Amino acid sequence: MADTLKNPKDTPNPGRRRFLTAATTVVGAAVAGTMAVAMIESLEPTAAEAASASTSVNLEPIEPGMQVTVPWQKKPAIVVNRTPAMLATLAEAEQKNLLKDPQCDVPQQPPYCRNRFRARKPEWLVMVRICTHLCCIPHYRPKRASVAPWWLGGFYCPCHGSMYDLSGRVIKGSPAPHNMAVPEYVFSPDGKAVTITTMYKKAHLC
Numbered sequence: 001m002a003d004t005l006k007n008p009k010d011t012p013n014p015g016r017r018r019f020l021t022a023a024t025t026v027v028g029a030a031v032a033g034t035m036a037v038a039m040i041e042s043l044e045p046t047a048a049e050a051a052s053a054s055t056s057v058n059l060e061p062i063e064p065g066m067q068v069t070v071p072w073q074k075k076p077a078i079v080v081n082r083t084p085a086m087l088a089t090l091a092e093a094e095q096k097n098l099l100k101d102p103q104c105d106v107p108q109q110p111p112y113c114r115n116r117f118r119a120r121k122p123e124w125l126v127m128v129r130i131c132t133h134l135c136c137i138p139h140y141r142p143k144r145a146s147v148a149p150w151w152l153g154g155f156y157c158p159c160h161g162s163m164y165d166l167s168g169r170v171i172k173g174s175p176a177p178h179n180m181a182v183p184e185y186v187f188s189p190d191g192k193a194v195t196i197t198t199m200y201k202k203a204h205l206c
């Protein structure tokens with residue numbers, strides 16, 4: 001299975017292998033779209049097919065505070081249902097001057113997501129969970145003080161210690177240069193699903 005999901009630079013990557021395990025456990029619960037793990041295992045899509053595939057995610061099973069990882073264009077996309085308390089940490093991170101690019105000046109997200117939440121709707125974070133340092137898969141660590149005493153919640157990359165807030169904005173002192181990438185996506189008219197469509201062209205994964 002690891003051979004079918006290669007990282008963006010086609011280099012061996014232990015973090016991506018960990019993603020495969022995590023994605024397999026969640027996709028059955030939340031993915032209603034075109035790509036499923038079984039399909040990835042049994043088919044070898046062409047590069048063009050993989051690059052154009054969209055993935056729809058049912059939001060209804062995703063409880064507040066929960067993260068779901070889904071395979072999308074051979075990448076680990078995530079959807080996080082952020083609580084009001086989690087959203088409050090984003091302003092706190094800015095006030096404490098923790099972030100390298102708090103205003104998202106580097107175009108790592110579509111223009112409609114250039115805000116504190118890096119999202120169309122504040123509570124829903126849709127992002128590619130690939131560390132911008134060397135393409136590892138950061139861990140979701142939403143609880144305060146779960147990584148360090150000052151930790152507000154976010155994503156922690158154990159490979160070389162990069163840290164991100166709960167919007168995927170990189171924290172100062174991390175080896176990662178940029179915020180994690182946000183893809184293009186749309187919500188269904190009833191707001192019960194999100195479809196991740198294409199990679200934002202200006203964004204760099206790693």
Ligand code: FES
Pocket residue numbers: 131132133134135136157158159160161162175176
């Ligand atoms: S790959 Fe994430 S810190 Fe190096």
